[in-house]
Amino acid sequence: MSANISAADVKKLREMTGAGMMDCKKALKEAEGDFEKAVEVLRKKGQKVSAKRADRDANEGVVVALVSDDKTKGVIVKLSCETDFVAKGDEFIGFTNKAAELALQHFPDTLEDLLKVDMNGLSLGDRVTELVGKINEKIELDTYEKLEATMISPYIHMGNKAAVLVGMNKASDDIYDGGRDVAMQVAAMKPVAVDKDGVDQSIIDKEIEIGKEQARQEGKPEQIIEKIAMGKLNKFFKENTLLNQQFVKDSNETVASFLKKFDKELTVTDFKHVTLG
16 A cells, blocks of 8 residues: 555545445545545546446336425435345435435425535535445436425335325325325326326327227227217226226225315325336
């Protein structure tokens, strides 16, 4: 080891960055003992690793949902990686939770803005790059969702594989608990919108065309094909919009009717659903 770089220096840099001993030794040598430059060297190593592994699939990871103490703001953050082994590590889970805490604290508008948020002297994006260099696997903070409502209920699916936020127009402890049931509904049934008014027109047009084609394939008369297609569209709305879906905990009622038990005016204003992959 160079006379200017002691074992204590290497140990200090390793504690600062979490990088391996040999990586720290090489970085300090390259930086001529300057700790800030050595950290930059390690970050650049991470960037090289990230670029080198850019063609890899990062389908594993951790999804975290957090809500503010007053339950009016919520965020979901997803940190992706290549292997389930890395995703289950305490460091990886801890990093994702910290990123979610920063997201809730700063409540930025976009993922790009979130990646610029300071995390112990560096941007969150740079800290992700450091993690890449340390773990030597493709890692991306690739999803960020935010939600504001009178009351927000969160749900994190087993093993942090998915997370949901459900916003409602009323607030109470009972409504919060009911909202968690609705959030579980979103995770299980994957609705495309709150109600039919929220369904993108392109999806509606596609479903109508599918309905028409199915009717033609069944040999239905042309004059009733439009009517049949609209019937199929209504069935699509019932199965794929949250308020109209059968409630998973009681198939005898819809999500909308379940919510009316708490307050006749209670409804879902919006939801966010993030999954791995």
